Amino acid sequence: xxxxTQSPSFLSASVGDRVTITCRTSHSISSYxxxxxxxxxxxxxxxxxxxxxxxxxxxxxxxxSGSGTDFTLTISSLQPEDFATYYCQQTYSTxxxxxQGTILQIK
Amino acid sequence: QVHLVQSGSEVKKPGSSVKVSCxxxxxxxxxxxxxxxxxxxxxxxxxVGGIIPxxxxxxxxxxxxxxxxVTADKSTNTVYMDLNSxxxxxxxxxxxxxxxxxxxxxxAFDIWGQGTMVTVSS
Numbered sequence: 001x002x003x004x005t006q007s008p009s010f011l012s013a014s015v016g017d018r019v020t021i022t023c024r025t026s027h028s029i030s031s032y033x034x035x036x037x038x039x040x041x042x043x044x045x046x047x048x049x050x051x052x053x054x055x056x057x058x059x060x061x062x063x064x065s066g067s068g069t070d071f072t073l074t075i076s077s078l079q080p081e082d083f084a085t086y087y088c089q090q091t092y093s094t095x096x097x098x099x100q101g102t103i104l105q106i107k
Numbered sequence: 108q109v110h111l112v113q114s115g116s117e118v119k120k121p122g123s124s125v126k127v128s129c130x131x132x133x134x135x136x137x138x139x140x141x142x143x144x145x146x147x148x149x150x151x152x153x154x155v156g157g158i159i160p161x162x163x164x165x166x167x168x169x170x171x172x173x174x175x176x177v178t179a180d181k182s183t184n185t186v187y188m189d190l191n192s193x194x195x196x197x198x199x200x201x202x203x204x205x206x207x208x209x210x211x212x213x214x215a216f217d218i219w220g221q222g223t224m225v226t227v228s229s
Contacts, residue, residue: 001169034215036152043202043219044144044152055217087152094166094212096142096154 002027006088006099012107013078021073021102023088028068032092035064035073038101039084047086048073080106109134111141111203111220118226124191127223129203136184137161140206142216143177143188145199155201158186159210166212193227200224 003026013019023033031051036044046055048064051071061076075082083106088099114128129141142157156167160179167175176189186203201223204216 032213036216038152043204043222044216045219046207046215046217049207049215049217089152089215091213091215094157095168096157098144098152098154101151 001095002029002090002093002097004088004090004097004099006102008102009100010103010105012105014107015078015080017078019075019078019104021086021088021104023066023071023073023099025069025071025090029090029092031067032090033064033066033071034089034091035062036087036089037082037084038087044087078104109136109205109218111205111218113201113203113220113223116224116226118228119193121194121227121229123193124189125193125197125225126187126189127201127203127225129186129188129220131184131186131205135209137179137181138209140212141179141186142204142206143175144202144204144216146202146222147196147199150199153199155188155190157206157212159206159212160186161210190225193225195227197225198227 005024033051035048038044052064063074086102137160140159143155156177158165158177165177179186203220205218207217208214
């Protein structure tokens with residue numbers, strides 16, 4: 001199975017900050033890496049698919065990059081509504097592993 | 108626009124089983140994979156299993172092999188997840204989610220159900 005290592009687990013930041021979350025996989029997954037945002041009590045929301053494809057309706061301050069085993073999600077200028085938990089997920093293997101999650105908190 | 112609507116909350120005894128449904132409305136159903144993802148209280152996301160209805164062959168996480176059954180009823184656009192031998196560790200919100208690209212398992216989950224809380228308690 002492909003193992004996912006997402007970091008950091010917790011991130012404290014202020015409105016307007018630029019933040020980066022990383023996801024590393026145990027085997028190369030090409031670009032089959034997705035990012036989700038989850039708010040308390042809600043279903044996850046797909047932000048970015050295939051490492052860098054921004055979903056329709058997702059603000060352009062969100063971006064993704066990487067391929068192979070190392071990936072990043074960047075939020076260029078944090079807005080109040082961005083404070084949530086973020087997960088990466090691989091879909092290269094149909095074990096569909098998720099990262100452990102990053103809780104993004106207001107400083 | 109496709110919507111996924113799940114069945115309601117369940118409370119089950121240890122050792123029993125639970126069956127959760129996920130009904131698709133508003134679009135094509137049979138060609139898109141539907142997966143089940145669970146989230147225990149305060150924990151992360153865990154993939155359980157899934158199926159592409161038109162193919163009918165399910166795929167399960169190794170952790171749940173032998174304990175979970177995912178089926179699809181193409182006549183009602185509904186996918187079911189049946190989990191047996193429940194323990195308190197199975198207490199979680201169970202989400203169904205659709206794969207974004209038809210006839211392919213290697214893509215993101217773009218549409219999610221609202222979640223079903225399953226509580227296992229004696």
